[in-house]
Each structure stands twice: as C-alpha cells, then as structure tokens.
Amino acid sequence: METYGETKVYDALVLDKGGVVNGLVAGESVTLNTPNTILDVGSVRNEYTITWDNAKEGNYRIVSETIGTLTIEYxxxxxxxxxxxxxxxxxxxxxxxxxxxxxxxxxxxxxxxxxxxxxxxxxxxxxxxxxxxxxxxxxxxxxxxxxxxxKRALTVTADYKNVVYTNAVPVYTATYNGFANGDDVSDLSGSLVFACGYAPNAAYSATFDIVPSGLTSDNYDINFVKGILTVSKKRVAAPLAVQGLIYNGQQRTGVFEGEGYTIDGTATGTDAGDYDVTVRLKSGYLWNDGKSDDLERDWSIANRTVEAELDHHRFRYTGSALTVSIVLSNIVGTDVGDVVAVHTGTLTATVVGDYTVTVTGLDGTRAGNYVLITPTIVLNWQIINETLVVDAIPYHGIFDGNGHSITLSVDSAASITDIVVRYSVNSDLSESTTTPIPFTDAGTHTIYYRVTATGHDDVTGSCDVVITKKPIVIDPYDAQKRFGSSDPEFSAKVTGTVTGYGVSYELVRVSGENAGNYTISVTNLSGIDNYDVTTWTGTFTIIPQALLSSMIESLQSLTYNGDMQTTTYSVVSGSTLLVKGTDFTVSG
CATH class of the missing domain: 3.10.430 (Ribosomal Protein L9; domain 2)
Known part of the structure; x- marks a missing residue:
C-alpha cells in the first residue's frame, strides 16, 4: 500500500488525497484517506485511514506501506x-x-x-x-x-417675465438647479446671455422665448432651459378731435397721430370746413378702456371772423380829392388781396363834410374762409379844417442890454395863403400887436400869441423870454493917509457891466482915526436889477504921524525938592490932542 506524495497550493479545502493498494482480489476495493482537515501553507501530512469498500478486512493483511508527503504552498x-x-x-x-x-x-x-x-x-x-x-x-x-x-448636471432655466408691449426689454434672469460643493454662478465661466425676439419696436407677439446661453464649466454639464416672455397689449389713450380750430391759412391738424393707432381719412386740412377721420388700433394695443373698436373722430375748421374798418376816419381839408380805403382786419397775410369787401357809399370826396360807407359782404378767391363779424358794418369818415403846426421857440440868454423876443415857425399840410400872428403880454391877447414884443431887462417874460390862417383852425399859445442877470464884480482899491490928515476919496474897479447900464454904489470904511488898517466896503448899491453883483473889500491904512517938539505943549517946569516928581504936558497934532499910550509913547 502506498500514499501519494505531492505539492499543493493552499486552497482552504479539506485534504482528500488517497493512494494505491496492491494485492486486492479482483472486484474488491479499499479507499485510502488522508486526514479530513484543512492544511495551511507549510504543513506536511503522512497520515491516512483505510475505508474497506467491498473487501473483507479479515482476508487481508498489510505486508508493506509507503507514506507520501504533501507540501502546501502560498x-x-x-x-x-x-x-x-x-x-x-x-x-x-x-x-x-x-x-x-x-x-x-x-x-x-x-x-x-x-x-x-x-x-x-x-x-x-x-x-x-x-x-x-x-x-x-x-x-x-x-x-x-x-x-x-x-460632470454634474446643472440646469439653467430662464425665468418667466412679463412686459407691456413697446416698453423696454425687462432684465432677464435665470434660476440655477444643481450646484454642489457650495458653488454658485461665480464658479462658472463665460457670461450668461439671453436671446429673445422681443424689442420695443418688434412686431407684436403674445409670447417670446427667452433662451439662455453663454455659460460653460469644467465641472457641470449645463442644460439651458428656455423661459417665456409674456407681452401684454399696451393701453393707449384714444385721440380726440381738436375743437375750436379757426382758419389761419396754415395746415391744421384735427386728429393727432399717436402711439398705437393709425388714422384713416383727413386728419389735416387748411380751408374752413368739416373733415371725417376713422382711428384704428395697431397690433399690440388696446384703448385705455380695454376696448379695441374703431373710433370715428369728426372735426372742423371754422370761418375766420373779419372786422371791416377804414384806413382813415378824418382828413384835414387840402383842396384836393381825398380817398379812404376799407381795411379788413384779421385776414391771414397770405390771403391779403384775395379777400375784398363788398360795399356801398362814398370812398372819395373833396369838400369838408361827413361821409358813410356800408360793408355788406366779402368777395375774392379766399373769401370762403372768412365771415364778417356782423352781417352789415357801417363806417363813417369826414373832412375837417386843417390844423396849423406852430413851433414856438423861447429865448434864453444873459442880460446884454438888447431887446429879445420869441420866434414862431408856422407850417401846414395844406397850402397856406395868408397867416396872421398877433403878440401880447396879456393872456386874453388884449392890446396885441403883429410885431414880436422885445424884452431887455433880466427876468422871465411871457408872450402870448394867436396864429390864424384861412381854412385852418386858430392856434393860441404862450412862450417865454428868459433873461438871466449878468454877473459883475465891484472891487474897492486899497487907500491910505497920514495920521491926522483927512480921508482921501475912495474908488473901486467895476467889471462886467453892459454899456449904458451902469451901477451906483458908495464906498465906506470902518470908522477910526488912529494909526492902523480899516476895511473899505461897498454899500448903497443901485441900478443892479439886471446884474448878479459880487462885492469885495479893500484896505484903508492910517500911517502914524512923526512926533515933533513943536507938538509938545504945556510942559510943566519943576523945582527940586528932594522928592519924586512928575511933570505934566500935552501933545497935539494940529488941533487934535493926542492920547498917551494910544497915539504916542514916552521913554527915558
């Protein structure tokens, strides 16, 4: 029996590796199992167990075994x-x-x-x-x-606005939706602009799109959303027909043009008469009362009233034919000559008298624009006596001993065949003369006059002869005498008198006979009515007399007596006894 040896990458799985068993009877099997555990990296396992599947454990024995090594890697x-x-x-x-x-x-x-x-x-x-x-x-x-x-989605929506048609474009604004991180419009680039078809002079439309644009940003994906500008119709005052127009020769306007409407018909005219006008609103406008109906506005120009007058009402008789003309007042300058008066009566006459002209109507190419202020106008005029024009020239001068009078200048618009002038010093012209009255002496002298001429009114009046006093000067000459003698005869220098018109006067001095200066004065003036007299003063001097021994009289002789004694004496000059201390002094 042998278990396998191998290297295994860690897989966090339960180890399930077996081996091989030799010597089993055909058809029988066993299973070799490594320990049922998870092995970490670096673990080595050589253990196993046997599972007898379909073999009889008692029929076998293990004669040899080989155990493999399992290495776990990272x-x-x-x-x-x-x-x-x-x-x-x-x-x-x-x-x-x-x-x-x-x-x-x-x-x-x-x-x-x-x-x-x-x-x-x-x-x-x-x-x-x-x-x-x-x-x-x-x-x-x-x-x-x-x-x-x-980029963050940012919506820029143009705000809805309202405006009255023809008013100024409103200030467009926008609302921002989507800012983050405390951002606002200042964090965007570019400038926000709005495109809108509305302008005060644009064709009317109830609404216009407000399209924003112009902003950019690195951090926002900007979506511009249009707004709507709602345009309200503008209300305007309905024009009125002008009343009280009177013909003046110039074009007049009966219905004035204005904002928001058009005028059909005759809105202007020159001649007197009636005119018809229809007023219609333009698109975008309403009348102030909210209506939009067409309006009829009839108007008129009234006839100009005319006064008739004569260019003259009174003539002075000339002996020739005199003519008056009818003057129509209030006629426009450009119509003068194109409007004349229809009249009866007398426009030309020669003799003195009263005359009448009656105006009954008007005629001429422009007469249809005028009407007389009253249907019939009666005008009067006359020829009367001529008036003399008298220019009285006064005399103003300084007394010179000559006679002076006034000067009369007589004129007339008519021919003068005979003129008679009478002069008098009396206001009623009694005791008058045809010769100018002269005056010589200083003073204001009034002369009265009457001027008569055939065919003329008498002219009376007065005028003055003013003669001013002549300035003269009387200047006494200085004089002197020796003390004790008689005064000399005083004299003076007189300047400014007129030959033949002398003056009388006396020269006197301040009284006194002692040596000294005395003032000589002018007094007792006469014959000075024509003069403005200025007087001066002179100086009279008494010169002291020389004192002689022969002038000492009654000198007392004295005999010595041992006491202080005073002698007595008198001093005479001629028959005048002189006063000690005043007329003479004693020394020694």
Whole structure:
C-alpha cells in the first residue's frame, strides 16, 4: 500500500488525497484517506485511514506501506480596483471603492488599503490599492487603477417675465438647479446671455422665448432651459378731435397721430370746413378702456371772423380829392388781396363834410374762409379844417442890454395863403400887436400869441423870454493917509457891466482915526436889477504921524525938592490932542 506524495497550493479545502493498494482480489476495493482537515501553507501530512469498500478486512493483511508527503504552498491572489468607477461632481466618493479579489473564496481575510489622489474637480484621478504581500496562506498582488469624477448636471432655466408691449426689454434672469460643493454662478465661466425676439419696436407677439446661453464649466454639464416672455397689449389713450380750430391759412391738424393707432381719412386740412377721420388700433394695443373698436373722430375748421374798418376816419381839408380805403382786419397775410369787401357809399370826396360807407359782404378767391363779424358794418369818415403846426421857440440868454423876443415857425399840410400872428403880454391877447414884443431887462417874460390862417383852425399859445442877470464884480482899491490928515476919496474897479447900464454904489470904511488898517466896503448899491453883483473889500491904512517938539505943549517946569516928581504936558497934532499910550509913547 502506498500514499501519494505531492505539492499543493493552499486552497482552504479539506485534504482528500488517497493512494494505491496492491494485492486486492479482483472486484474488491479499499479507499485510502488522508486526514479530513484543512492544511495551511507549510504543513506536511503522512497520515491516512483505510475505508474497506467491498473487501473483507479479515482476508487481508498489510505486508508493506509507503507514506507520501504533501507540501502546501502560498496561494497567489490578486486584489484589483474595479475599473470604470466614477462619481458625479459634488457627490461623495464610494465608501468603499469596489475591488475584485481573485483566487480565494474568503476575500474577507485579505487586508488592503485603497487611496486616491485628492481632488474634487471633474477629471481622472489615480487610485492606489496597497497592503502586505503575504497574508496568511496567500501571496497578494495589488492592481491599482483610476477613478473618474464626471460632470454634474446643472440646469439653467430662464425665468418667466412679463412686459407691456413697446416698453423696454425687462432684465432677464435665470434660476440655477444643481450646484454642489457650495458653488454658485461665480464658479462658472463665460457670461450668461439671453436671446429673445422681443424689442420695443418688434412686431407684436403674445409670447417670446427667452433662451439662455453663454455659460460653460469644467465641472457641470449645463442644460439651458428656455423661459417665456409674456407681452401684454399696451393701453393707449384714444385721440380726440381738436375743437375750436379757426382758419389761419396754415395746415391744421384735427386728429393727432399717436402711439398705437393709425388714422384713416383727413386728419389735416387748411380751408374752413368739416373733415371725417376713422382711428384704428395697431397690433399690440388696446384703448385705455380695454376696448379695441374703431373710433370715428369728426372735426372742423371754422370761418375766420373779419372786422371791416377804414384806413382813415378824418382828413384835414387840402383842396384836393381825398380817398379812404376799407381795411379788413384779421385776414391771414397770405390771403391779403384775395379777400375784398363788398360795399356801398362814398370812398372819395373833396369838400369838408361827413361821409358813410356800408360793408355788406366779402368777395375774392379766399373769401370762403372768412365771415364778417356782423352781417352789415357801417363806417363813417369826414373832412375837417386843417390844423396849423406852430413851433414856438423861447429865448434864453444873459442880460446884454438888447431887446429879445420869441420866434414862431408856422407850417401846414395844406397850402397856406395868408397867416396872421398877433403878440401880447396879456393872456386874453388884449392890446396885441403883429410885431414880436422885445424884452431887455433880466427876468422871465411871457408872450402870448394867436396864429390864424384861412381854412385852418386858430392856434393860441404862450412862450417865454428868459433873461438871466449878468454877473459883475465891484472891487474897492486899497487907500491910505497920514495920521491926522483927512480921508482921501475912495474908488473901486467895476467889471462886467453892459454899456449904458451902469451901477451906483458908495464906498465906506470902518470908522477910526488912529494909526492902523480899516476895511473899505461897498454899500448903497443901485441900478443892479439886471446884474448878479459880487462885492469885495479893500484896505484903508492910517500911517502914524512923526512926533515933533513943536507938538509938545504945556510942559510943566519943576523945582527940586528932594522928592519924586512928575511933570505934566500935552501933545497935539494940529488941533487934535493926542492920547498917551494910544497915539504916542514916552521913554527915558
């Protein structure tokens, strides 16, 4: 009997290896069994048992046996990262990563670590699988791999908006769904833009798509979802027909154009009359009351009222034919000459009198735009006496001894055949003369006058002759005398007088006969009515008289008596007794 010897890789199975038995009778068999145990790497077994299948144990005996050796080796296994593992950006990594373990029925006995390169952005990252090479009965090989982070779905949805037609484009916005890792729109690249067919001047549509675009991202798969812009019809005021228009020769507008509607018919006109207009809404508009009906707007231009007047109401008689013209007021400038008055009466006359013109209507190519303010207009005019134009020129001057009067200038629009001018100093023109009245003396002198001419109204008036006093100066000459003598005759220099018109005056001095200066003054003026007199003063000097021994009289002779004595005397100059201390002094 012999059991086999072999080498076996660990397989965590129960050992079930047998051997061979020689010498059995044909048809009988036995089984050799190794121990029913699991052998670890390095174990050696040489034990066995015999199972007598259909042989009789008592008929045999074992004459020899050979025992084989069983060697258990490390079983090779591979720990591999399962390929194709991914996650969506923003999600957590798989916990744990998936690995495959080939070669053992007991993978839970293998210890290993799985680690990937750090990073959370979309991309491929290396994943390392590692651990001890020999673990129990296994020799472990590790196969690393990669792990992918895929883009996260991000939806950018344009927000629904509303706008009233023709209003400015609203500010488009969007709602974001799908951000992770605390991201927001600032973490996206590009700029969010919106495409929308609406514009204030675009053709009306109830809705427009709002299509967002323009954003990109390495970490997001962006899906743009359109929004809807709802356009409400704009409400506008219905135009009214302009009232109270009056013809003015220019084009007038009865119904004005405006936003949101069109005008059919005659909206403008120049001539007086009635006009018809239909107003229709454009697409995208409603009237303010919410209706959309067509509107009838009739309007008119009224006739312009006209006043009739004469260009003159009164003429001064000229002796020639005089003509008045009818003037129509309130006629537009471009129509002047195209509208005339229909009239009866007198437009031309020569003699003084009252005349009448009656206006009964209008005629001319533009007369249909006008109407008289009253059906009949009566106009009056007249021819009256002419008026003389008298220009009275006053006289203003300084007294010069000559006679002066006013000057009259007479004119007339009509021819003058005879003029009579009378002058007087009386306001009632009594005691008048046909000769201008002269005045010589200073003062204001009023002259009254009356001017008459055939066919003219009398003209009366007054005018002044103003003669101003002439300035003169009286300047006394200086004079002198010796003390005790008589005063000389004083004289003065007179400047500015008019020949033949002298003045009278006296020259006096301050009284006194002692030596000294005395003022000479002008007094008792007369004959100065025509003068403005300025007077000056002169100086009169009394010169001291020389004192002679012959002038000492009554000198008392004295006899010595031992006492202080004073002599007496008197001093005379001619017949004048001089005063000591005033007229003379004594020394010694």
């Amino acid at each position: 079983r090779p296994i591979t720990v591999s990262l399962v390929s194709g593992q991914t996650k969506v950006y923003g999600n957590a990594d798989p916990a744990p990563f998936s690995v495959s373990i080939d070669g053992t029925a007991y993978p839970e006995l293998i210890a290993f670590d799985v680690a990937r390169v750090a990073g959370e952005n979309v991309g491929t990252y290396a994943v390392t699988v590692s651990g001890n090479e020999y673990q129990g009965n296994y020799q472990v090989s590790f196969v690393s791999g990669t792990f992918s982070i895929t």
